[in-house]
Amino acid sequence: MRLSLRRQVRQRDRFRCAYCGISEEEIGAELTIDHFRPVRHGGSHALENLVYACHACNEFKGHFWSAEVAGRLLHPGQDEIAHHIQEGDDGSLLGLTERGRLHSVWHGLKQHLVFSQANRNSVSHRVILRARGIISPCT
DSSP, rough: OHHHHHHHHHHTTTOOOOOTBBBBHTTTTTOOESSSSSSSGEEESSSEEEEOOOOOHHHHHHOOSSGGGGOOOOTTTTTTTHEEEEEEESSSEEESHHHHHHHHHHHHHHHHHHSSSSSOOOHHHHHHHHHTTTOTOOO
């Protein structure tokens, strides 16, 4: 990937993971570039298909793709998230549409799987996500 394209993605996504919001500063390093629609599923290397993502989100999403629009995760740079998801009083994500419900479930599964596996058990990452209200205090 061209350095100039990587720089564009980083700047567009404000140096934060477009999926969970954690920043380079909070992680202490640059994040990864994710192909929202994976190349193996016909995705391109175009700026519109690239998402700045922390390692945990990028690895968890992997090559996930659905041919059906209703079965796709929300694209952080293209979908109006507020039309699909709202935050509950307890901080949980509530899906308002079919895609919003899928994304909410995916986000909940990601939290559970990422933070329950010892090889991804970064205490500092959990503390930051907890402080930002992304995960619950008991996670």
